[in-house]
Amino acid sequence: MDRLVFLLSSGLARGAVLALFALSLVIVWRSARVVNFAQAAMAITAVYAAFAITAASGSYWLGLLGALAAGALLGALVERGPLRFVRGDDPLSGMIIAIGLVMVLQAGLAMAFGPEHRPMRAPFPERPLMIGEIPVLSPYEVFVLIVAAAVMCALALLFGKTPLGLKLRAAAFAPETSRLLGVRVPRMVTIGWMLSVATAALAALLLVPTELGLNPHAADLLFVDAFAVAVVGGLDSPVGALAAGLIIGILDSLVTGYATAAAAPLAVLVLLTGVLLVRPRGLFAAADRRTG
Amino acid sequence: MTIPSTPDAVPRLEISGLGVAFGGLTVLDDVSFTVGRGETVALIGPNGAGKTTVFNAVCGLVRPHAGGVRINGRPAPASATRLPSAGVSRTLQGLGLFERMTVLENVLVPLSGTRGDHTAEARAILARLGLTALAERPAGALPYPERKRVALARALVTAPDLLLLDEPAGGLGAADIDALAGTVAEVAASGCSVLVVEHHVDFVMGVADRIVVLDFGRVIACGTPGEVRGDPAVEAAYLGLGAAS
Ligand SMILES: Nc1ncnc2c1ncn2[C@@H]1O[C@H](COP(=O)(O)OP(=O)(O)O)[C@@H](O)[C@H]1O
Ligand SMILES: [Mg+2]
Numbered sequence: 001m002d003r004l005v006f007l008l009s010s011g012l013a014r015g016a017v018l019a020l021f022a023l024s025l026v027i028v029w030r031s032a033r034v035v036n037f038a039q040a041a042m043a044i045t046a047v048y049a050a051f052a053i054t055a056a057s058g059s060y061w062l063g064l065l066g067a068l069a070a071g072a073l074l075g076a077l078v079e080r081g082p083l084r085f086v087r088g089d090d091p092l093s094g095m096i097i098a099i100g101l102v103m104v105l106q107a108g109l110a111m112a113f114g115p116e117h118r119p120m121r122a123p124f125p126e127r128p129l130m131i132g133e134i135p136v137l138s139p140y141e142v143f144v145l146i147v148a149a150a151v152m153c154a155l156a157l158l159f160g161k162t163p164l165g166l167k168l169r170a171a172a173f174a175p176e177t178s179r180l181l182g183v184r185v186p187r188m189v190t191i192g193w194m195l196s197v198a199t200a201a202l203a204a205l206l207l208v209p210t211e212l213g214l215n216p217h218a219a220d221l222l223f224v225d226a227f228a229v230a231v232v233g234g235l236d237s238p239v240g241a242l243a244a245g246l247i248i249g250i251l252d253s254l255v256t257g258y259a260t261a262a263a264a265p266l267a268v269l270v271l272l273t274g275v276l277l278v279r280p281r282g283l284f285a286a287a288d289r290r291t292g
Numbered sequence: 293m294t295i296p297s298t299p300d301a302v303p304r305l306e307i308s309g310l311g312v313a314f315g316g317l318t319v320l321d322d323v324s325f326t327v328g329r330g331e332t333v334a335l336i337g338p339n340g341a342g343k344t345t346v347f348n349a350v351c352g353l354v355r356p357h358a359g360g361v362r363i364n365g366r367p368a369p370a371s372a373t374r375l376p377s378a379g380v381s382r383t384l385q386g387l388g389l390f391e392r393m394t395v396l397e398n399v400l401v402p403l404s405g406t407r408g409d410h411t412a413e414a415r416a417i418l419a420r421l422g423l424t425a426l427a428e429r430p431a432g433a434l435p436y437p438e439r440k441r442v443a444l445a446r447a448l449v450t451a452p453d454l455l456l457l458d459e460p461a462g463g464l465g466a467a468d469i470d471a472l473a474g475t476v477a478e479v480a481a482s483g484c485s486v487l488v489v490e491h492h493v494d495f496v497m498g499v500a501d502r503i504v505v506l507d508f509g510r511v512i513a514c515g516t517p518g519e520v521r522g523d524p525a526v527e528a529a530y531l532g533l534g535a536a537s
Contacts, residue, residue: 163404170390170401177388180351181402181446182376 002134007257008250010128013141015249016148017207021219021226022233022241023152024200029235030172031192032079034091037098039200040223041105042078044216046070046201048109051120051214060123064205071201075193109216117213126210144206151202152242155195159238168192224265225252228272234282244283247271302365303328304454304485305350311358312345312509319345320509322359327454332476332486334496337506338529343489344385346506347456350487351375351382363454376402381452383443385459385489391432395423395442398431402450417449421475437468444472448479455479457488461495473499497521505529 021043028036036042049070054063078101086093124143128135137145159165170178171188179185203226204219211218229248233240248268255267275283303326312320320342327333335343348354350361352372361368369378381402390398396414403410418424421441426434431442440460447455457476461469469492476499480486490496496503496517503520505513507529513520520526 163400166393166397166401166404169393170404173390173392174388176353177384177390178401179372180353180375180382180384182373182405182450183401184373184405 003257006128006135007253009137010141011250011253012246013137013144013249014210014253015246016145017203017245018222018226018229018249019242019245020148020151020206021200021203021222022229022245023155023238024196024203025226025230026233026235026238026241027155027192027199028075028196029230031168031196032083032189034083034094034098035227035235036196037095037223038078038101038105039197040204040219041102041216042074042197043071043200043204044214044219045105045109046074046197047204047208047214047218048113050201050205051113051118060121064202067201067205068198071198072194074201075195075197076190078197079190079193106216113214113216115216117215117218119213120208122209140209147202147206151199152238155199156238158195164191225268228268231282232272232275234285237282237284240282240284303362304331304364305487306362306365307346307350307359308362309359310346310349310356310361312342312349312354312356318509320349320356323506323509323511324359325504325511325514327485327487329453329485330480330483331501332480332488332499334500334503335487335489335506336491336496336503341506342509343506344458345509347382347458347487347489350456351380376405376450376452379453380456381447381450381454382456383447383458383460385462387439387443389431389439389442389446392430394428395431395434395445396427398442399446399449402446414449417445421445421448437464440464440468444475453484455484455486457486457490459489459491461490461492469495 021039024043025036025039028034028039046067050063050067053066054060057063082097082101083094086097122140124139126138126140128138128141130136157165159169167178167183168188168191170181171183171185172192175185178188204222207222208214208218225248226245229244230241232248233242233244248271251267251271252264255264279285305327307326308324310320310323311318323342323346325333335346337343345354349356350363350368352368352370352375363378363380369375375382390401393401395418396411399414399417400410403413415424415427418427421444423438423441423445426438426442431439434442440463444457444460447457460472460476464472473495476486476488480499486499488496488499500517502515503513503517504511505520505523505526512529513523513526515523
């Protein structure tokens with residue numbers, strides 16, 4: 001029983017990070033119709049920026065802001081740079097650019113910072129708090145949950161309640177019609193990329209202290225899991241990303257705890273396959289499609 | 293009464309010598325006509341005549357290889373995005389609504405480029421078209437005639453001075469077409485120029501000051517409804533089809 005509570009609660013924290021990263025994939029999918037295979041490399045590049053800022057200033061919080069800013073900047077640069085030249089009906093060329101970008105970024109980071117794992121301190125203790133005899137969340141996990149929830153609420157408000165969000169949604173679902181209504185669609189695509197990579201950078205920043213440390217490949221597995229989350233939830237669905245993120249985070253934690261860590265990716269794969277067989281467009285996919 | 297910034301002699305929309313081709317296929321050939329201030333012009337012709345393509349050329353969605361489009365005496369914006377700021381609104385031949393957004397959100401999209409809260413303007417246009425009760429419903433969930441009205445509301449909310457309507461009566465029943473004709477007449481009376489593509493003959497005859505007839509990408513007739521109705525070339529190409537069958 002104690003173990004179950006512990007596994008559930010730490011699964012929740014991991015699920016929140018997964019959901020956040022999956023949400024970043026959903027955002028870029030909705031605004032640009034690409035699965036950004038470079039998302040992990042771009043996010044971890046932004047985390048290196050945060051690492052450098054924290055090292056120089058001594059402040060975790062400045063580093064956090066730096067990760068967001070670096071993520072947004074990187075998103076804009078990639079979208080305005082290489083990806084502008086492959087816009088079109090061919091998803092393959094975008095994918096190839098992304099793979100090239102992964103190699104360039106990860107090799108660049110290894111050359112600049114070295115390939116080793118650099119320890120990154122969490123701003124709060126990582127030992128679980130005890131409720132009676134039962135270990136539950138650590139203060140850092142509580143922090144992660146709060147930040148993830150706050151960012152998701154902020155994004156929901158931005159997309160749902162602001163004129164910018166209205167334009168982002170309009171441009172995502174009917175670019176041609178939106179143009180006729182005065183929406184600057186290319187600008188919305190850029191903003192979508194900025195929001196997406198900033199969100200991914202934050203997720204990676206939250207993850208790194210709980211893993212081996214900072215390394216050019218530190219977010220690779222996060223990407224794989226988050227991609228599964230996004231597909232299970234429905235690439236078009238922010239709510240799906242949240243729900244599937246929590247489900248997979250908890251599944252991962254339970255399998256790791258009761259069986260072995262090696263079995264966790266397998267369990268995720270089984271879930272992914274099952275969902276794809278039953279609902280190929282994801283659990284929360286909407287019925288309508290994007291139009292011209 | 294505000295003083296017009298351009299003299300009355302300058303038409304609101306001037307299409308001159310317009311030529312459009314897709315690949316080797318000529319879709320528009322030397323199309324010329326004007327729409328004056330507060331005037332309602334109907335653009336009619338058989339399916340595939342090129343009517344929607346005229347709209348697309350006005351909106352900067354297709355590049356003509358010959359001729360050009362002037363709005364209020366100035367060349368039409370090269371980018372569709374600048375149409376609303378040039379005072380132009382257009383409805384699409386289909387519906388073109390954002391199905392997952394609410395009715396109110398659909399109508400807010402064209403206003404979202406300028407600062408401030410535009411909810412009051414949006415609600416006013418919804419009220420005018422009898423859509424107030426549906427404001428918070430997703431557009432995709434409404435019956436077809438209501439969705440058609442949402443599309444019209446979205447075009448009117450920016451208070452355009454040139455309104456392009458592509459088959460606004462398509463799929464509507466008699467009562468809805470009458471209401472639409474009423475709205476178009478009101479809009480025109482307020483000084484807005486209207487260019488409307490429509491197959492519904494009674495609607496066209498009722499709202500249009502002038503009719504331009506297009507066939508195979510060429511203007512084959514142009515005149516008042518009375519003049520066009522009697523034109524033998526038009527009867528052969530278009531109206532005659534209905535009369536003969
Ligand atoms: N983007 C396009 N590419 C190729 N052909 C087109 C395109 N748009 C329209 N056409 C062709 O141009 C002709 C006129 O089309 P359209 O302007 O839609 O006609 P209408 O609106 O009068 O029914 C048709 O033969 C149509 O197939
Ligand atoms: Mg048409």
